[in-house]
Amino acid sequence: MKIIDKLNMDYEGLVKNGPITIVCFGDSVTHGFLVADEINYETVYWNRLRQKINEVRNYIPVNVIDAGIGGITAKASLERMESQVFSHKPDLIIICFGLNDVNGTLEEYLDSLGIIFDRCKECDIDAIFMTPNMLNTYVADDTEECHLDYAAVTAQFQNSGKMDTFMDAACKLAFEKGITVCDCYSKWKEISKTQDTTMLLANRINHPTKEMHKLFANSLFDTIFKNS
Template sequence: MNDWTQRSLLFLALIAGIHASSFPASAPGQQAATKPIKPKVVCFGDSITKRGYGEILANILDVEAINAGVGGNSTAKALRRLSKDVLAHKPDVVVIFFGTNDLRADADHVYVPVLKYKANLETMIDQCQHQGARVVLCTLPPIEHAAFFTRHQRGPFDAAGGLSKLIQTYRDAARQVASEKKVTLVDLNTLLAQQPEWLSNDGVHPSKEGNTIIAKHIAKAVAPMVANPAPESTGAESTGAESTDLESTGADSPR
């Protein structure tokens, strides 16, 4: 091959390289843009939430579920982390599930009176809706009394009218908030009372099977919300979904 031919081939290769480099196979963000974005659900609660029903919820609904459960949290403590642990994620749906610690009549540093509990739930809902998220509110689940009182003093609860009465007072408060704020209510008391296998031996927290049971019940409420997302917030508070009781009220069923 003579020098002229070699120079010609090198020139053609250079031109081809320049031409190819000016048309990249894909723009840097092109692949990410075509990847579907999953709806975002924040599971906001105490140790019952922390146990992990959210991960199962994510698999059931094919959503991104963020576990914002913190052990020992009352609504008062949770409000202080609402912005960081919930609103910062810009969720489509927020599941609010509190009350077991709020009613701790045996612990002044944890106990939240029922009227304050109600006000705290209202504030949580207002802030979530203001950002454009839909809200699901859960009632307190059943509590197994004998196991509960192996870890807690009975006297303060008896002085407050008894554990059963106290639990029902907080459930009624959550139900009232859901009705007034027009958000979906999941009546876990009635639902879980029919499935006693949900409860672990400590009488309060879910068993491994219980996490799945809770996730399935909450999924029924969340499913239509992620299938039909709320419009973006305009700065005004959203009216939320119509109040929906997924099961009949039923009697209080702590055991």
């Protein structure tokens, strides 16, 4: 049963088909990290999404499984894909990788995403590839001292266009594989024309602030309901 059909269930449909299950498969942003020692499961995008869905479908329980792990890549997540994602038989899988993958090669990133996308299609499970936020564009003065060197690296990834290349290629792959794309990265790029996006990162490197998780939640909500 497609996610949009479950979202439009009446009481009888709920009795027959049960609650909605969403698995969010990703890295530290999905995990809920803000800064190194702070994780917030209340303000993270998937919880905001769950709340938004229940604002319009309050009689349908929405269960979200957080399969995000800080510091991980799409390639490193392949070995946990079956046990942590597909074993739950979700109605929707939200996939968000790229922030750590940009440390490696584009080929490795795309190959890994391709395996994940293909598995979603094989299992006939609705999936959304959500592009992540931008990286920092400079080393901010208030960056934690232990992260200064890495902040310089990520700024180079962003300013050189490497992150743009990764996101463009990932979106192209998703379209080719028939996976829905929720392109939040392009929204960050648009914001960057008028705002300092580095200041919209809680750790000044790659973790969006609590407020910016709303952008993810709102974008996902619109993507899910666009055909309702």
